[in-house]
Amino acid sequence: MQKRKKFLATENLNRLAKWLRILGYDTMILKNASFAKVRNVAQKERRIYLTRSSKEAKSPHRFSRLLLKSDNFQKQLCELSSILEYDQEKAFTRCPLCNRQLLKIEPCKIKSRIPKYVFENFQEFRYCRKCGRIFWQGSHYHKMKNMLKEIIDKDKQHPIL
Numbered sequence: 236m237q238k239r240k241k242f243l244a245t246e247n248l249n250r251l252a253k254w255l256r257i258l259g260y261d262t263m264i265l266k267n268a269s270f271a272k273v274r275n276v277a278q279k280e281r282r283i284y285l286t287r288s289s290k291e292a293k294s295p296h297r298f299s300r301l302l303l304k305s306d307n308f309q310k311q312l313c314e315l316s317s318i319l320e321y322d323q324e325k326a327f328t329r330c331p332l333c334n335r336q337l338l339k340i341e342p343c344k345i346k347s348r349i350p351k352y353v354f355e356n357f358q359e360f361r362y363c364r365k366c367g368r369i370f371w372q373g374s375h376y377h378k379m380k381n382m383l384k385e386i387i388d389k390d391k392q393h394p395i396l
C-alpha cells in the first residue's frame with residue numbers, strides 16, 4: 236500500500252494547511268523556523284514542503300517541495316489536486332487546527348458541551364485531545380465535503396454513480 240503523503244507548510248499557507256488536514260493529510264506548520272530547519276524536518280519526516288517563495292522552491296537543496304502560485308486556498312487546493320485524493324475513510328479525522336488525529340467519543344460523555352439540538356440529532360462525535368474541540372457531521376460538514384470533492388475530483392475521470 237502506498238503511504239499517504241505528508242506535508243510541511245509555511246505559516247502563510249495556514250488556510251491551505253487547515254483544508255489538507257480536513258482531507259486527512261498530516262500537515263505540519265513550523266512557526267518561525269529557518270529554511271535550514273524546514274529542510275531538515277521535511278527530509279527526516281519525508282514531508283513535501285509547500286511554499287509560496289520561488290526562492291525557496293528554486294534553492295539547490297535536494298528535498299521534496301512544491302511552489303504554490305495562488306494566495307487563495309481554493310486555488311491552492313486546485314494546484315495540488317493532481318496529488319491529492321478524497322478518501323472518505325480519512326477525511327474529517329484530523330483536527331484542522333492542531334493536526335492531531337481525532338478520537339471517537341460517546342455522545343453521553345460530551346452532552347454538557349454541545350447544543351441540545353446537536354446531541355439529539357447526531358450520533359457520531361469526534362474530539363481533539365489537544366485543543367478539546369468536538370466535531371460532528373452537521374450542515375457545515377456537507378458543504379465542506381462537497382467543496383473538497385469538487386476541487387479534487389474535477390480533473391479526474393470518475394464514473395457517474
Ligand SMILES: [Zn+2]
Nearest residue numbers: 330333363366
Ligand atoms: Zn485540535
